[in-house]
Amino acid sequence: MTNTPTIRTELEAFIKRRGLNISQLGKEAGLNAGTVSSILKGNRVMAVDQLDRMTAVLALPQGYYYEQYIQECMVEAVPNWRRIRPLLYRCAELDKLDCIRQIVLLLLDNLTYSPLLFEVAEDFLNQGRKASAALLYESVANSERRQHSERLAFCQYRLFTLRLGDDQEQNLQAALQFEPFVDRLDEIDQLDALRDLANTYRSLQRWDKVDKVAEEMGNLARIQISLTQQPRSKRQELHKKPQRPLFVYVALSDLFRGSVCDARGDYEQALQYDYAYADLSWVQDKDEDTLHWLTLFKEWAQANIKVSRLMFGDQSVLPEYVDYIKSHNNEKLAGILNILKSANKSNFDVDYILxxxxxxxxxxxxxxxxxxxxxxxxxxxxxxxxxxxxxxxxxxxxxxxxxxxxxxxxxxxxxxxxxxxxxxxxxxxxxxxxxxxxxxxxxxxxxxxxxxxxxxxxxxxxxxxxxx
Structure with missing residues (x-):
């Protein structure tokens, strides 16, 4: 049985082949001779940056020694987070997902690494390294599956959003898998999670689910609004901010539930929801973000009221609705689709619009x-x-x-x-x-x-x- 060469023995063999001394190797790698000497004597475990430098000197591909490095610094030695963290980042940069998987398998028997890996996953997500982030979220979630923690729920939330794609059956499974974890999230995070779930179920036309999730989102948002409107002495300040002003989630709840009624052909009830988010006079804030959303909901309500009338067969609102979608690029796709649905339902001629x-x-x-x-x-x-x-x-x-x-x-x-x-x-x-x-x-x-x-x-x- 032959022993697998260590990184140190590989370096020693390279020195011998090239006829180098420690100082010359250090110069080529951009490291001082003392550091190289300590590494070769086995007195020091290389940092990832040092390993990358040595790998370049040996004219080998980036990350060539990472599997061996994991063996030497995590299996044969006590894991050290100061070495492991930069290794995770380099593996993500080089798209070495197998190495990341190997690292987390070695770490997650110890729950103290769970929050550290979660923070790295959040960094990866912010950097657009979605595959690497998903691996870490999955690993953290698996390690905490018996803990019923908020971090477990948040990992499931992140995985839900990362799993969404072109395959609607897979999107449905992702939504169904995540939904039981929503109520374990912080109340503010729940608002955004419910909004994302409702949007996903809308794209799947799972109208019962849309109605249930949207109603829950609206009720939760109303509770949060009531807490902020209490007298100052009793007021509960929000420890974090949702992605949108709180009233937006109430209005979105009505908008989503109106779309459910439209899909079911209950256009009278759809109009009631349209009128609800058309009148947001109860919103007190006047900051720029609030005014932006108030304007949007006013426009959406006016448009959707016309859509409900169109579905009733009222062709007279077509010119106004066409003018609306002409001036709102974000609404062109939905608008043209609504016109066609009403035309096919009530036998309108819309050739001139098409x-x-x-x-x-x-x-x-x-x-x-x-x-x-x-x-x-x-x-x-x-x-x-x-x-x-x-x-x-x-x-x-x-x-x-x-x-x-x-x-x-x-x-x-x-x-x-x-x-x-x-x-x-x-x-x-x-x-x-x-x-x-x-x-x-x-x-x-x-x-x-x-x-x-x-x-x-x-x-x-x-x-x-x-x-x-």
Missing amino acids: QYFESEISSLIQQKQLKAVGVYSKELVSDQIGRLLYELAHYYLKKYLYFKGFDYLLQGLEKFITLNNETFILKCVRLFENYREFANSEILFTYRNLLKGGDEYEKKIGVAVNGA
């Missing part, structure tokens, strides 16, 4: 790098683009413009397959089958190829086709 927004619609559909827009999360924007394609297809197919309708429908089907949105995959299939007789061979070929990529939907698609 012609006016033709270039915007094309840009919205073709954008590759999605991002959050205003209060719409990236996941919600992605879902809205898919639904826009579906509504465009429905609109043009009803007008016998089959080539255009099928083009949008196939794009929508592809989008929803990418998103793993089973509900809308089946809706696209039903719509296609209703108009199948008007599809040419090329359209049918593309349609069949798209469905071949979704074998897990085969039986359900058969039910959709037969029930169409």
Whole structure:
């Protein structure tokens, strides 16, 4: 059995091959001779920076010795946080996730490292090193799973946001996994967590969940507002600030619950929620941030009142609503989608509107790098683009413009397959089958190829086709 060479023996072999002395090696590495001598004699464990310098002298890739370094300074010696912390940062910089995983496995038998690793995870997240941050959050959460701590809940919150992506089924699982931890968070953090959960459930169209989470957020925000409005002698000062002024969470609660009513076709109740956040005269603060949000909610309420009337079939509000979305870039996607939904529901002719927004619609559909827009999360924007394609297809197919309708429908089907949105995959299939007789061979070929990529939907698609 042969022993694995240590980093020190590798350096000694290098010195021998090159015919160097300690001073010459130190000069090449940018270290003083005394430091090099202590390292080679085994009297000192190298710091990560020193290891990186030596690795460069040996003309080896960055991080080449990190696995061996972990063995020598954490397994064969007592772990020292002053060496481990900079090693974690270097591993994150070099994207050496296996090394990070190895480090935390060696540390987390000792819970004293849990808060230290949590702080590093927060740093990684702020630096945009999401994969490294997620590894640390997962490790801290696993180590504290029996502690019922606030830190455990916050790790789960961070993991929830990091797990959100294009796959809507995975987004649903991330939300369901996080939801039981919300009430373990600090009350202020709960507000932002509930807002993020509500937005995620909105993008998934899980309306029962949206209603429940939004109601909870509104109630919690009202309690926090009441605490700040008590007489000065009894007032409880907030130990931290939420990401938005407190009244925003009350107004968002009404806005979200109004969207639930819209989705359910209860437009009268939706109007009541719209009127609730339209009147925020009870808000007392007048700072710049507050005035900004007051203006936004006033505009959103006016727009959503028009949307509810549109869904009632009131076509007279269309010109005003079109003017609104013309002047609000962040609302163009949602606005055009609302117009199409109302047109398909009540048989409006909106050709002139679609012609006016033709270039915007094309840009919205073709954008590759999605991002959050205003209060719409990236996941919600992605879902809205898919639904826009579906509504465009429905609109043009009803007008016998089959080539255009099928083009949008196939794009929508592809989008929803990418998103793993089973509900809308089946809706696209039903719509296609209703108009199948008007599809040419090329359209049918593309349609069949798209469905071949979704074998897990085969039986359900058969039910959709037969029930169409």
